[in-house]
Amino acid sequence: MSASLIEHADRLAARYDVVVVGAGPAGLTAATQVAAEGLSVLVLDENLAPGGQIYRAITLRAQTGRDYLGAAYWDGKRIADAFLASSLTYAPAARVWSLDPASPRDDEPYARIGVSLGGASRHVQARRVILATGALERPTPVPGWALPGVMTAGAAQIALKSAGLVPSGRVVLAGCGPLLYQLAMQLQGAGADIVALLDTGPGMGSAWQHLPQFLFSPYVIKGLSLLMSVRRRLRVVSGVRHLAIEGEAKARQVRFETERGTETLTADLVLLHQGIIPDTALANSAGCALEWNESIRAFQPKVDVQGCSSLAGIFVAGDGARIVGALAAAETGRAVALAVLAQLRAERAEQFEQQRVDVLKRSAWLQRGRRFIDAAYLPTQPFLAPEDSSTLICRCEEVTAGTVREAAKRGACGPNQLKTFTRCGMGPCQGRLCGPTVVELLADEGRISPAQVGTYRLRAPIKPLRLAEIAGLPATSAAIHAVTGVWPLTPKTHPAQIDRELSNDR
Amino acid sequence: MFRKVTPGDKALSFHFEGGVCSAEPGDTVALALLVAGIDSCRDSVVSGQPRGPYCLMGACFECLVVIDGVQNLQGCQVQVREGMVVTRQRGGRHALGDTLS
Numbered sequence: 350m351s352a353s354l355i356e357h358a359d360r361l362a363a364r365y366d367v368v369v370v371g372a373g374p375a376g377l378t379a380a381t382q383v384a385a386e387g388l389s390v391l392v393l394d395e396n397l398a399p400g401g402q403i404y405r406a407i408t409l410r411a412q413t414g415r416d417y418l419g420a421a422y423w424d425g426k427r428i429a430d431a432f433l434a435s436s437l438t439y440a441p442a443a444r445v446w447s448l449d450p451a452s453p454r455d456d457e458p459y460a461r462i463g464v465s466l467g468g469a470s471r472h473v474q475a476r477r478v479i480l481a482t483g484a485l486e487r488p489t490p491v492p493g494w495a496l497p498g499v500m501t502a503g504a505a506q507i508a509l510k511s512a513g514l515v516p517s518g519r520v521v522l523a524g525c526g527p528l529l530y531q532l533a534m535q536l537q538g539a540g541a542d543i544v545a546l547l548d549t550g551p552g553m554g555s556a557w558q559h560l561p562q563f564l565f566s567p568y569v570i571k572g573l574s575l576l577m578s579v580r581r582r583l584r585v586v587s588g589v590r591h592l593a594i595e596g597e598a599k600a601r602q603v604r605f606e607t608e609r610g611t612e613t614l615t616a617d618l619v620l621l622h623q624g625i626i627p628d629t630a631l632a633n634s635a636g637c638a639l640e641w642n643e644s645i646r647a648f649q650p651k652v653d654v655q656g657c658s659s660l661a662g663i664f665v666a667g668d669g670a671r672i673v674g675a676l677a678a679a680e681t682g683r684a685v686a687l688a689v690l691a692q693l694r695a696e697r698a699e700q701f702e703q704q705r706v707d708v709l710k711r712s713a714w715l716q717r718g719r720r721f722i723d724a725a726y727l728p729t730q731p732f733l734a735p736e737d738s739s740t741l742i743c744r745c746e747e748v749t750a751g752t753v754r755e756a757a758k759r760g761a762c763g764p765n766q767l768k769t770f771t772r773c774g775m776g777p778c779q780g781r782l783c784g785p786t787v788v789e790l791l792a793d794e795g796r797i798s799p800a801q802v803g804t805y806r807l808r809a810p811i812k813p814l815r816l817a818e819i820a821g822l823p824a825t826s827a828a829i830h831a832v833t834g835v836w837p838l839t840p841k842t843h844p845a846q847i848d849r850e851l852s853n854d855r
Numbered sequence: 856m857f858r859k860v861t862p863g864d865k866a867l868s869f870h871f872e873g874g875v876c877s878a879e880p881g882d883t884v885a886l887a888l889l890v891a892g893i894d895s896c897r898d899s900v901v902s903g904q905p906r907g908p909y910c911l912m913g914a915c916f917e918c919l920v921v922i923d924g925v926q927n928l929q930g931c932q933v934q935v936r937e938g939m940v941v942t943r944q945r946g947g948r949h950a951l952g953d954t955l956s
């Protein structure tokens with residue numbers, strides 16, 4: 350058996366038992382686990398091949414000659430191969446643009462998902478939805494971050510993994526988080542010229558209290574040896590403040606301050622990173638409740654012990670639920686799949702529950718020491734809520750920190766009202782790159798917690814969608830009636846069916 | 856700005872702003888432009904500042920370009936093809952600007 354690949358919306362079935370959104374470690378293990386029990390599974394993913402960002406292109410390129418990616422990368426091969434050997438439907442290059450929970454009025458509740466695939470859109474229905482949408486890099490709003498020649502650390506990693514590309518000029522890495530150090534090793538191994546790694550992190554000071562846990566973490570040896578080898582091979586500058594990128598039409602140099610004064614480095618490419626946070630866009634737009642996680646300073650979907658969101662039938666797994674790292678994410682994917690199976694194959698619920706307990710134990714073991722990593726790499730306040738008023742916050746609509754702070758003073762009480770004041774968050778990225786900063790700025794101005802500020806309320810479509818695609822959606826009987834005044838003469842005109850379609854159209 | 860660690864043996868060519876660039880099959884438009892030394896692919900909507908790919912994972916919309924007459928496409932999400940005609944996305948999407956053929 351193997352996964353059946355589909356490339357066009359026409360080939361989607363109307364209904365599936367389970368739809369998984371995302372094909373990173375959590376989505377892959379979740380889909381594999383559910384498919385193994387014979388349920389119909391559809392996996393929708395934006396990438397061209399399985400692996401998510403962490404195992405990107407793992408099945409596409411040869412393993413040989415790519416040692417620079419490190420052993421941890423190749424962990425993903427097994428998971429991706431098992432997935433491709435499962436009997437399920439897999440739609441790569443698919444963009445999910447809406448998710449509506451099942452209406453409680455339906456006797457057989459189905460959630461509804463809007464997806465664009467191969468240039469056309471369709472709605473599919475699912476008895477259960479597993480969101481495995483992964484993580485995003487937290488924005489790094491510093492002066493000059495919108496210049497060409499400035500990218501995220503994750504972007505450089507994607508270029509390396511998916512296309513075997515390495516930066517050709519002088520590279521400066523700046524920010525904080527384990528990924529920055531991992532990238533430094535990978536790029537150097539692949540032959541990049543790294544001028545320096547500028548560490549803006551808080552240092553270990555606040556993390557010591559979590560150290561005992563960390564000493565038992567599976568990452569302790571790997572993590573420490575990574576830090577040491579980067580420091581041995583590259584120039585690492587700690588305690589970096591006031592980072593700015595300078596240049597006219599592109600990045601030319603990086604200016605920064607430390608205790609020893611100001612320094613400038615020439616650079617052709619600047620790679621920024623301030624850690625990763627859950628990508629909550631789809632959960633948010635569906636109406637799932639979000640909660641503030643102070644230890645990573647980010648919103649994440651609220652989930653119960655089963656991994657179910659605040660909306661029945663919609664589950665969340667992996668880094669999209671809470672940042673746990675790739676290995677633990679794969680385990681949470683399995684755990685959520687088992688919770689779903691316990692509901693859909695109720696006669697064997699006990700057996701799935703037993704399996705789930707074991708998986709959760711493994712997952713907890715893999716997460717030991719996470720608190721230490723979170724605390725040691727939490728961005729410092731000036732990188733969360735920039736003080737310099739000219740710093741761009743919303744790259745799409747070009748709104749600065751000064752404008753956001755000014756709007757807060759004039760009474761914009763939350764991120765959603767701020768949109769009407771400033772257009773901040775109303776461009777095509779729909780707040781993915783300004784949302785976290787806006788929350789921090791409003792919290793800073795109002796002297797309140799980000800939990801009280803809340804975040805943007807997103808609405809479908811969460812990805813830009815061409816009007817032609819919306820117009821091309823198969824019309825429901827209710828829609829045909831609304832336009833023509835006549836009910837189409839199909840078996841679908843049963844009143845109960847119309848009622849369901851009407852509720853779906855809301 | 857980027858180069859191949861190990862150059863592949865297959866190549867295709869595409870156009871950017873009238874010039875001819877070469878790329879490897881399988882690469883995205885955004886990556887192909889970066890390899891060709893083009894780091895800016897659009898002008899921002901409000902002030903017309905040059906912008907280029909930032910995240911390469913579909914989140915930031917900084918990689919917008921016009922591909923074969925279709926505006927506002929994310930270069931990092933589209934694979935480059937032989938003969939593709941790519942131009943800068945200048946500001947926002949222009950009404951009636953798509954030249955779908």
Ligand code: FES
Nearest residue numbers: 911913916918931
């Ligand atoms: S580079 Fe960010 S969306 Fe393409």
